[in-house]
Amino acid sequence: MLSRKRASQSVPNMKPSFAPSVAMTLDVLAAEIELAGARCIYLDRLIGEVMEGLPELERERLLEGLHGVDLLAQHLTSLSAFARGLSLVVPEDVTAPVGEALSDVTLGALVERMTTGLGGDLDEVEAADAGDLDLF
Amino acid sequence: MQFDGRASKIMVVDNDRTTLEMVQIRLDVAGFHPIAARTGRAALEVLETSRPDALILERNLPEMDALAFLRAMAALPGRPVPVLLVGRSLAAEDVRAGVELGVRDCLAKPFSGASVVERITRMLKRSTTQASPARPAVYINA
Numbered sequence: 047m048l049s050r051k052r053a054s055q056s057v058p059n060m061k062p063s064f065a066p067s068v069a070m071t072l073d074v075l076a077a078e079i080e081l082a083g084a085r086c087i088y089l090d091r092l093i094g095e096v097m098e099g100l101p102e103l104e105r106e107r108l109l110e111g112l113h114g115v116d117l118l119a120q121h122l123t124s125l126s127a128f129a130r131g132l133s134l135v136v137p138e139d140v141t142a143p144v145g146e147a148l149s150d151v152t153l154g155a156l157v158e159r160m161t162t163g164l165g166g167d168l169d170e171v172e173a174a175d176a177g178d179l180d181l182f
Numbered sequence: 183m184q185f186d187g188r189a190s191k192i193m194v195v196d197n198d199r200t201t202l203e204m205v206q207i208r209l210d211v212a213g214f215h216p217i218a219a220r221t222g223r224a225a226l227e228v229l230e231t232s233r234p235d236a237l238i239l240e241r242n243l244p245e246m247d248a249l250a251f252l253r254a255m256a257a258l259p260g261r262p263v264p265v266l267l268v269g270r271s272l273a274a275e276d277v278r279a280g281v282e283l284g285v286r287d288c289l290a291k292p293f294s295g296a297s298v299v300e301r302i303t304r305m306l307k308r309s310t311t312q313a314s315p316a317r318p319a320v321y322i323n324a
Contacts, residue, residue: 073270077200077292084207084295091211123294130292159200 065141066164072133074163076126078156083122090115190306193217193234195225195251196268197244201291205238208295209302222246226254233260236306237284238298241269241276249276252283264309266301268293 093112097105144164151157161167192214196202202218209216217234219225222243237255241248248267255263264286267277272288280288287305289298 073292074200077198077204080292080295081200081204081207084204084211087211087295088207123296126292127294130294133292159198163198163200 063143064145064164064166065143066166067136067138068140068142069133069136069138070164071142071144072129072136074160076129076133077163078160079122079126079129083119083126086115086119086122090119189215190235191215191217191232192236192238192302193219193225193228193263194238195219195222195243196238196240197221198240201240201268204295205298208299212299212303214302222248222251222254225251226258229255229258229260234263236302236309237263237265238302239265239267239285241267241272249279249283252280252285256283264305266298266305268298 090112093108093115097108097112100108148157148160151160192209194202194205194209194216196205196218197220199220202220206216206218217228219228223246239248239251243251246254248269252265262284265280265284266287266289267280267285268289268291270291272290277285277288286308287301289301
């Protein structure tokens with residue numbers, strides 16, 4: 047059975063009381079999803095460039111992958127728009143403790159960016175895994 | 183003649199790494215040449231040797247805020263650069279002060295990549311068709 051990581055495992059010093067507004071949390075989430083979407087768009091362009099130099103048969107194979115990346119980019123930009131829209135209607139005084147949810151994020155750079163974006167103290171996440179990849 | 187922004191150099195000044203990378207990618211894919219800086223001072227160093235065609239500027243930069251940055255940029259030699267001011271909370275008085283210093287458009291954060299590309303394209307089109315507008319148009323969250 048899979049067990050969820052606790053805050054103390056990957057972000058040992060994160061204060062449980064760290065509770066930014068839900069609106070700001072959604073803003074930060076929207077920005078991160080938008081970045082993921084932008085990376086997909088970039089990948090889409092790269093695949094397109096690679097495809098140009100390929101023989102017809104291989105190009106057809108890649109075309110399906112390209113379509114998938116394009117769909118993923120649209121999926122992400124739509125989710126980002128949803129989070130952004132929701133942030134506009136959430137009352138500013140509604141807050142949420144995000145420490146535990148942040149501890150489930152396994153990309154160190156992402157945790158750092160989100161913590162900063164949420165107005166948290168970076169010193170509190172120094173003990174988090176600094177690596178960008180968590181391969182099981 | 184159709185506007186072609188592919189030759190345009192766009193400087194992006196933002197301390198938020200998520201926004202900076204996202205905007206850079208979107209501008210690059212759209213055919214622009216992005217130049218990124220995370221602080222006003224770093225941006226000013228670049229501006230001493232080259233002028234971009236447009237600037238995307240975060241209002242609340244650490245150390246040197248957007249208005250201080252714009253004043254410092256105005257003191258440098260070179261042609262004026264149209265500025266797209268971005269930020270989470272853009273006050274009307276900041277925008278008014280910014281207009282005097284080159285701000286031609288505003289965009290509230292968080293924004294989509296598509297919207298920033300659309301705004302910068304529109305701003306460049308305006309600046310190429312109106313060399314010196316008598317009254318610059320500023321759009322707030324339009």
